[in-house]
Amino acid sequence: MFACLAVATTFAGCGGGSTAGSTIELPATEPWQWSLPAGWSPPVVPENNPMNTAKVELGRRLFYDTRLSGNGTQSCASCHAQASAFTDNRALARGSTGEIHPRNAQPLANVAYHSTLNWADPAATTLEQQLLAPLFNVHPVELGVNDGNRDEVLARLRRDPDYPPRFAAAFAGLPEPLSWDHVAKAIAAFERTLISADSRYDRHLAGQVTLTDTETRGMRLFFGDQALCSRCHGSPNFNDQFRTATTTDAPAVFHNTGLFNIGGTGAYPEPNRGVYELTRKITDMGRFRAASLRNIELTAPYMHDGSIGTLEAVLDFYADGGRNVGNGLYAGDGRLNPYKDPLISQIRLQAQDKSDLVAFLKTLTDYTFISNPQFSDPFAANKSHP
Ligand code: HEC
Ligand code: HEC
Incomplete structure (x- = not known):
């Protein structure tokens, strides 16, 4: 499932003996194959965010990347840890600046199958929309991205040799692959794969x-x-x-x-x-x-x-x-x-x-x-x- 791509100005061959610079193994952009428990239909996937393997892998990286918070201290995983079925075991969640969220962080197993998201939010119906709250909210601050730092946070991803080709692979053919819209779409695609049905x-x-x-x-x-x-x-x-x-x-x-x-x-x-x-x-x-x-x-x-x-x-x-x-x-x-x-x-x-x-x-x-x-x-x- 992984294809080897030579990135940017590096023309090193695939596999062993790579020279200076980086040869990054990128996931090939293939349509997503659901592996679902017997009797389950696939979850709803918005038409404007089709699943592919490169996008899911990109989303996983972004989900775990602390550079995605204003002060670089937290990622989604800080409050949604895999070992705890993607919650944090705190009564109330704690944001990147120390602010306490009024509610308990929810686990993310099978989150793609919820009709609405959050504890009591009939208006939150897609994962793409939901995650704008932890990213950009000011009351309370979670990841703490705001108008003052949102360009800088994106620039952190642009400066990393790994991200631009990953965005280009995940959002092939689109004029500006590395954007906030695509950050949200990639993380949402990863979240849709968090399926738990092997208890x-x-x-x-x-x-x-x-x-x-x-x-x-x-x-x-x-x-x-x-x-x-x-x-x-x-x-x-x-x-x-x-x-x-x-x-x-x-x-x-x-x-x-x-x-x-x-x-x-x-x-x-x-x-x-x-x-x-x-x-x-x-x-x-x-x-x-x-x-x-x-x-x-x-x-x-x-x-x-x-x-x-x-x-x-x-x-x-x-x-x-x-x-x-x-x-x-x-x-x-x-x-x-x-x-x-x-x-x-x-x-x-x-x-x-x-x-x-x-x-x-x-x-x-x-x-x-x-x-x-x-x-x-x-x-x-x-x-x-x-
Ligand atoms: C009338 C609907 C209803 C019934 C019946 C019901 N629940 Fe619940 N359950 C809820 C709601 C709503 C919540 C969240 C409440 C809140 O946080 O204010 C909840 C929360 C829970 C939680 C905590 C989940 C979490 O992640 O924090 C557990 C555990 C639970 N219920 C188990 C049960 C069990 C076991 C029964 C049967 C004895 C039961 N429930 C009956 C509606 C119901
Ligand atoms: C500071 C801790 C914190 C961070 C960081 C955080 N979350 Fe959450 N998450 C929460 C809390 C608290 C809730 C419940 C929100 C509510 O009901 O108001 C929640 C709810 C959710 C839900 C809804 C789950 C459901 O069952 O409906 C999803 C999906 C989610 N978070 C994804 C993310 C993603 C993706 C990120 C990173 C972009 C993220 N979260 C970052 C604390 C956090």
């Missing part, structure tokens, strides 16, 4: 492994009418916003699970009031996207604000039908939140059920995904790049 649960579906008794009980509970988990986490991606290239209707549903009820008014803390932040409709108060539960064992702490530390505590929360915040600024009984999804009050769980469910959730860990070299840091062997 013990998937192998069980394929008839390759047998789940233990407690895992099997947990699975039945998960998909049954007593725990009701699958009513919101029932798609192949364990959420309820699963969209493929062949899906005609793309559901975009959000739920209030009763985490807060400040002063009994139904309110959630600002600026984390869910879809309400966008629509200002009171019935959208506290409504968030049901998170995908793939690799959930690796992605603690949980919820949009990272406020629940363990899976056991998440199950206690559901068994209680919400969370009673006893004192402090946010005091109020979330179990009585008037905007809470009625399903949450119908969940019935005993102690044994909770531990069976936790055992089942741990079957969703995909060790192939977190060690796949195609998703890993290409600079890891040479951390001294400029």
Whole structure:
């Protein structure tokens, strides 16, 4: 799959004995071949950003490149680390200037299949659009690219002998291959390849492994009418916003699970009031996207604000039908939140059920995904790049 190209003014031959200058091995620009689990259709790919092998490899490099932040300290991977299924295990993410993000960094497994992106953002529907927020946002600063440094950040990539030919290969035939638009498109193409479907649960579906008794009980509970988990986490991606290239209707549903009820008014803390932040409709108060539960064992702490530390505590929360915040600024009984999804009050769980469910959730860990070299840091062997 890798072709050898002589770059710029260097006419060194392919392979051994390269002379001065750089002969860079570039991925050939071939159409992308999806390798998908049985029964999965490919994800939606925007018409103006077709997948190819050179673009995916370029996107991987950009995803891991700290030169893409204003002060050179962070890359996408700083908050989305492969070993943690592409999250950071912090309650709240921390940007390149130290600013704390109001929300928990989300894992990126199967992100190409989400109808909407982010915790509660019905307007964010493509990866190309989503990543402009971490790149350019000022409230909070994440990568910290801004009007003052955006030309300089791009110039860093131009100065690297490796990048210009990679952009030229990925965006062949276009007048200005190395541009912000193409940075975004390449990273999005890489993100679309982050597919996780090789957990013990998937192998069980394929008839390759047998789940233990407690895992099997947990699975039945998960998909049954007593725990009701699958009513919101029932798609192949364990959420309820699963969209493929062949899906005609793309559901975009959000739920209030009763985490807060400040002063009994139904309110959630600002600026984390869910879809309400966008629509200002009171019935959208506290409504968030049901998170995908793939690799959930690796992605603690949980919820949009990272406020629940363990899976056991998440199950206690559901068994209680919400969370009673006893004192402090946010005091109020979330179990009585008037905007809470009625399903949450119908969940019935005993102690044994909770531990069976936790055992089942741990079957969703995909060790192939977190060690796949195609998703890993290409600079890891040479951390001294400029
Ligand atoms: C400072 C930490 C930080 C950095 C750096 C960062 N992210 Fe994120 N990411 C987050 C947080 C926090 C969220 C949740 C945002 C929200 O809901 O408002 C998120 C959400 C996402 C999502 C949505 C996932 C989903 O399930 O809907 C994608 C995709 C994503 N980030 C990709 C990227 C890419 C690509 C980059 C680099 C250009 C990047 N992120 C850089 C913290 C970060
Ligand atoms: C009414 C829909 C609904 C039901 C039913 C439901 N969930 Fe959720 N779940 C959500 C939403 C929405 C979130 C995100 C809430 C937030 O952050 O404010 C969530 C978050 C989670 C999280 C944390 C995910 C993360 O990445 O932080 C876990 C774990 C979880 N649910 C497991 C379960 C289990 C197990 C059940 C069954 C006992 C269940 N859920 C039932 C909607 C639901």
